[in-house]
Amino acid sequence: MTKSRLEAFSDGVLAIIITIMVLELHTPQGHEWSGLLKVWPTLLAYVLSFIYIGIYWNNHHHLMLTVRRINGTVLWANLHLLFWLSLFPFVSGWAGESRFAAVPMTCYAGVALMAALAYTLLSVAIIRADSENHLLADAMGNDLKGRVSMAAYLIAIATPLLGQVGVLISGGLLMLVALMWLIPDRRIEAVLAREHPS
Template structure:
């Protein structure tokens, strides 16, 4: 089974996720800068989620360069990732509209954590599917960046229990994880360049 349909479907779902998120944005009630500034929580949650989807799209793109064989397990692991990513418009809207209230922030962080776990499962499934392809395993290594992300998401999930200060810590953790991944992760690119594969 080839990876072309999996890539095309994944790209389509992520494009729809971004489209739904932008369609959820509502224009200000008035026509002044002050009216626009009142929407800062909605715009901030959209920005963070847009970056979040972009990070997953770029990493998924690199990940697919390592895939030589797609199994049913890979297809289901990919769908599992897309399921959690497809909830982003809902959690983004709720977090922004609530002005980052504790429960919506916990739900947002929970979705972020589940996306990260699903991506990790997809990587492990791809590695198990093709035992002769060591490219991905060698590129991922101990996956310090991925493990730090999981810790950040767990902290972001639990800290809103502490009230408003915890909500700020939660938001800070989510932003820090996103910033950590904005620095291009070249592990897979370097591994592919080392093999001479396109």
């Protein structure tokens, strides 16, 4: 199977996820700066979630550049990833409206962890789907950034239960992981450059 429908469907779903998130934003009461300050948690949660969805879209695009052929397992692994990404509007809205209460923050970090695991499973499914997908296998190598991200998510899941300081640590870790992944996976770019030197 070719990857074109998978890419088109994924792009469409990610665009819908972002649309849902922005539609969940409500305008502040009144016309003063103080009204905007009252909704800052919702705006902050939206910005963080938008960045996460953007990171996944960007890295998914890079991932697909390494793919030659897919199979049914890859299609299901991709749907598994999209499922977890589709929960970002829910946990983002909950975290913002609760002003970053412990349980919503734990759930937000849990969704972030599951999306990262789903992305890893998608990568493995692509490698196993066909020997022509060797570029991704070549690029995977030592995934230190991925392992650090998983550890940060696990800590971010647990720390909100320790109180307000734990919530701050959790939020800081989620932001840190997002900053780590703002630049697309350079391992893939390096392998593509070696395969197709210009």
